[in-house]
Amino acid sequence: MKAIYAGERGSFAELAAREYFGRKRRIEQVELFEDVFNDVTKCPGVQGIVPIENTRAGSVHRNYDMLLESGCSIVGELYLKIGQFLIANKTATPRNVRRVLSHPQALAQCRTYLRAHPEMKPVETVNTAAAVKTIKEDRSLDSAAIASMQAAIDFDMKILARNIQDDKNNMTRFLILSRRPNRSMAKGIPVKSSIVFSMRNIPGALFRSLAVFSLRDIDLYKIESRPMFGQGFQYLFYLDFEGSATAEKQRHALNHLQEMTSFYRFLGSYPVGRQVAPVYGRR
Amino acid sequence: MKAIYAGERGSFAELAAREYFGRKRRIEQVELFEDVFNDVTKCPGVQGIVPIENTRAGSVHRNYDMLLESGCSIVGELYLKIGQFLIANKTATPRNVRRVLSHPQALAQCRTYLRAHPEMKPVETVNTAAAVKTIKEDRSLDSAAIASMQAAIDFDMKILARNIQDDKNNMTRFLILSRRPNRSMAKGIPVKSSIVFSMRNIPGALFRSLAVFSLRDIDLYKIESRPMFGQGFQYLFYLDFEGSATAEKQRHALNHLQEMTSFYRFLGSYPVGRQVAPVYGRR
Numbered sequence: 382m383k384a385i386y387a388g389e390r391g392s393f394a395e396l397a398a399r400e401y402f403g404r405k406r407r408i409e410q411v412e413l414f415e416d417v418f419n420d421v422t423k424c425p426g427v428q429g430i431v432p433i434e435n436t437r438a439g440s441v442h443r444n445y446d447m448l449l450e451s452g453c454s455i456v457g458e459l460y461l462k463i464g465q466f467l468i469a470n471k472t473a474t475p476r477n478v479r480r481v482l483s484h485p486q487a488l489a490q491c492r493t494y495l496r497a498h499p500e501m502k503p504v505e506t507v508n509t510a511a512a513v514k515t516i517k518e519d520r521s522l523d524s525a526a527i528a529s530m531q532a533a534i535d536f537d538m539k540i541l542a543r544n545i546q547d548d549k550n551n552m553t554r555f556l557i558l559s560r561r562p563n564r565s566m567a568k569g570i571p572v573k574s575s576i577v578f579s580m581r582n583i584p585g586a587l588f589r590s591l592a593v594f595s596l597r598d599i600d601l602y603k604i605e606s607r608p609m610f611g612q613g614f615q616y617l618f619y620l621d622f623e624g625s626a627t628a629e630k631q632r633h634a635l636n637h638l639q640e641m642t643s644f645y646r647f648l649g650s651y652p653v654g655r656q657v658a659p660v661y662g663r664r
Numbered sequence: 665m666k667a668i669y670a671g672e673r674g675s676f677a678e679l680a681a682r683e684y685f686g687r688k689r690r691i692e693q694v695e696l697f698e699d700v701f702n703d704v705t706k707c708p709g710v711q712g713i714v715p716i717e718n719t720r721a722g723s724v725h726r727n728y729d730m731l732l733e734s735g736c737s738i739v740g741e742l743y744l745k746i747g748q749f750l751i752a753n754k755t756a757t758p759r760n761v762r763r764v765l766s767h768p769q770a771l772a773q774c775r776t777y778l779r780a781h782p783e784m785k786p787v788e789t790v791n792t793a794a795a796v797k798t799i800k801e802d803r804s805l806d807s808a809a810i811a812s813m814q815a816a817i818d819f820d821m822k823i824l825a826r827n828i829q830d831d832k833n834n835m836t837r838f839l840i841l842s843r844r845p846n847r848s849m850a851k852g853i854p855v856k857s858s859i860v861f862s863m864r865n866i867p868g869a870l871f872r873s874l875a876v877f878s879l880r881d882i883d884l885y886k887i888e889s890r891p892m893f894g895q896g897f898q899y900l901f902y903l904d905f906e907g908s909a910t911a912e913k914q915r916h917a918l919n920h921l922q923e924m925t926s927f928y929r930f931l932g933s934y935p936v937g938r939q940v941a942p943v944y945g946r947r
Contacts, residue, residue, distance in 0.1 A: 436891045439725045443772075489726075587887065588871070588878035595871035603899075604870065606887060608719045616886075 382406045384428045385421070387414045389510035391532035396659040397461045397555045398430045414444055418451035421558045428456070429558040435463070436552045437490055440605055445619055448556075448577075448648065455575050455649035457557030460656040464551075465491055467542040468513055468533045469525040475541045480504050482512035483527035491527055494545040501525070513538060530661045552656065562649045566625065573602055574626045575648040577619050579609060581641055590618065593637040597630045599623055617644070625650040665689045667711045668704070670697045672793035674815035679942040680744045680838045681713050697727055701734035704841045711739070712841040718746070719835045720773055723888055728902055731839075731860075731931065738858050738932035740840035743939040747834075748774055750825040751796055751816045752808040758824045763787050765795035766810035774810055777828040784808070796821060813944045835939065845932045849908070856885055857909045858931040860902050862892060864924055873901065876920040880913045882906055900927070908933040 384406040388394035398408050406428065411417055417429040434440045448455075465487055469478065481488070481501045488495065488503045495503055506512040512526035513536045525541055526532075533540050566572060580586035594601055602621040609615045624631045626647060639645050667689040671677035681691050689711065694700055700712040717723045731738075748770055752761065764771070764784045771778065771786045778786055789795040795809035796819045808824055809815075816823050849855060863869035877884055885904035892898045907914045909930060922928050 434891070439890055442722045584881070584883070585878040587884060588874040591871040591874060595868040598867070600867070601870060604887070604889060607722055608717070 382426055383409055383424075384430065385409050385411050385417055386430050387411050387417050389508050391510055391513075391529060391535045392508070393461060393463055393529055393553060393659070394430065394432060394555075396529065396531055396661075397432075397459055397553070400461065400657055400659065401430060401457065401459045401555070401557060402428075414441075415447065417558070418447045418453055421453050421560055422451050425560050427560075429453070430459075430555050431558065432553050433556045434554045436550065437546075437548050438486060442607065444556075445605065445607055448558075449617070449646070453558040453560065454562040455556050455651055456559040456563045457651045458573075458654035459555045459557070460552050460654050461555060462551070462656065462658045463490075463546065463553050464530065464544045464659075465527050465546040466530050466533060466540050467494075467525050467545055468516075468528055468536075468538045469541050470516060470520060470522060471539045473522045473525065473539065473541065477523050478525045478541070480521075480524040481527060482506050482515060482524060484509050484512070487527045490546045490548070490551065493547045494542070529659070531659065534661055534663060554654070557651070562647070563651055566650070566652060571623075571653040572625045572650055573621055573623060573653050574631065574650040575619065575621050576626075576635070576638075577617055577644075577646050577648060578638065578642040579615065579617050579644040581643045583641065586641070587618070589641055590620075590638060593634045594622055597634050599631060599634055619648075665709055666692055666707075667713065668692050668694050668700055669713050670694050670700050672791050674793055674796075674812055674818045675791070676744060676746055676812055676836060676942070677713065677715060677838075679812065679814055679944075680715075680742055680836070683744065683940055683942065684713060684740065684742045684838070684840060685711075697724075698730065700841065701730045701736055704736050704843055705734045708843050710843075712736070713742075713838050714841065715836050716839045717837045719833065720829075720831050721769060725890065727839075728888065728890055731841075732900070732929070736841040736843065737845040738839050738934055739842040739846045740934045741856075741937035742838045742840070743835050743937050744838060745834070745939065745941045746773075746829065746836050747813065747827045747942075748810050748829040749813050749816060749823050750777075750808050750828055751799075751811055751819075751821045752824050753799060753803060753805060754822045756805045756808065756822065756824065760806050761808045761824070763804075763807040764810060765789050765798060765807060767792050767795070770810045773829045773831070773834065776830045777825070793818075812942070814942070817944055817946060837937070840934070845930070846934055849933070849935060854906075854936040855908045855933055856904055856906060856936050857914065857933040858902065858904050859909075859918070859921075860900055860927075860929050860931060861921065861925045862898065862900050862927040864926045866924065869924070870901070872924055873903075873921060876917045877905055880917050882914060882917055902931075 386398040421429040509528035600623040605619040606616040669681040704712040792811035883906040888902040889899040
């Protein structure tokens with residue numbers, strides 16, 4: 382029983398995998414998000430974890446597309462609190478830092494901090510671990526990296542500043558993927574379901590599609606639109622709603638919806654995810 | 665009277681600016697999207713043009729955020745057909761190409777072509793012009809670049825393959841920005857309007873917000889949700905709808921909507937954009 386994530390060691394994806402799977406599965410790293418989807422589709426025993434949306438950066442569009450292309454099912458979710466740390470070599474001091482290395486998205490999340498420190502020049506790297514590795518190998522005293530606290534622990538570095546991201550409430554939502562949908566879930570826990578569909582060309586199509594839920598008092602969690610491949614600006618809608626797809630009113634709503642869709646796929650029903658802070662530590 | 669775009673020369677942003685403004689405005693280049701928003705906000709005479717969504721890659725989220733932060737108005741739009749070209753030095757031949765340089769997004773748009781040519785290793789560059797410039801300066805015969813045809817003309821290079829992007833119907837939508845909204849528009853032309861809002865915490869909020877348009881037979885073009893800064897997963901909605909905000913039924917709909925919103929801003933009414941293919945040529 383294996384669980385896979387894409388990303389370097391010490392990344393938020395790895396922290397999310399450890400948090401969600403704990404010791405229940407052997408956790409392995411793959412290179413790309415694409416590899417996660419491919420391996421999950423091919424191997425019945427394997428589950429995968431991928432980021433799908435961040436409170437600041439928005440949705441990870443490519444992962445929405447691959448969710449559809451791969452045919453994977455969603456079997457769970459997790460909300461991970463994201464904190465960015467300024468990391469340097471042990472003898473470095475904050476006042477000497479002239480260059481800050483990190484992935485463009487991490488640099489973007491710390492815009493306010495970097496603006497307040499105009500002497501620190503941002504430098505882009507392929508990922509956050511590469512940033513930490515570079516300053517460690519260079520033994521640089523005038524450079525720092527932005528990364529998770531786990532990277533500071535893994536590379537045995539010093540933390541110059543904590544939680545320097547603009548949004549102190551920054552969270553990333555991760556999806557747990559499997560080859561087949563959940564068959565049964567514990568009773569009494571809050572459940573949500575995800576679908577993807579496109580509407581036939583009828584007036585007020587989007588409004589009508591939401592009406593099938595609202596008229597049955599089914600709450601919507603999220604709607605995301607994506608342009609359909611090769612169709613110009615026609616949209617696919619990804620919708621998350623309250624409850625299991627096998628419950629009575631949800632079943633009726635989904636039947637009603639399919640009277641109006643030109644394309645429809647069920648992505649999964651799963652327990653509503655917990656909001657957790659990462660647990661850092663030595664391996 | 666000046667118009668500004670962000671991006672290298674020969675980029676699709678420059679082609680869009682030339683197409684939209686023609687000889688009516690002096691077209692100037694700035695470095696970042698942020699500079700476009702800043703300059704438009706500061707200078708009454710300046711208009712800007714920025715990409716807001718692509719049929720394949722989806723919305724440019726950062727530009728949605730800056731639209732709100734800057735306080736700019738939308739005064740026009742343009743749909744530009746996007747074609748990617750494989751470009752090399754004059755004596756290069758397709759069969760010798762081992763490396764293909766380009767911006768990650770251009771490489772992603774040509775995935776099928778690159779998969780069909782596994783001997784061509786993709787190499788990421790900061791932008792497409794940098795890719796062309798590098799192979800020209802290196803006089804490399806085993807490398808090619810992916811860029812617009814304009815880049816091939818500007819750098820006087822050879823085209824090895826045309827329209828190699830996966831989606832032959834690939835288009836990018838550009839917005840035209842100004843400090844103040846349009847005051848008047850020619851009569852009889854199709855018009856659309858854009859707003860941004862968030863809903864008070866009421867059941868079926870999104871459904872109710874769309875109802876104010878559907879109940880008045882006002883067509884919706886697009887809805888985009890963005891997480892609200894510092895609010896966890898609460899969403900701002902960007903909505904494009906048919907007609908001018910000053911027309912009678914649209915005015916009623918917008919008043920109705922504001923009974924339910926916790927935040928509301930009007931972004932502009934403007935003529936529905938044309939779909940155009942870029943016009944390439946020597947400068």
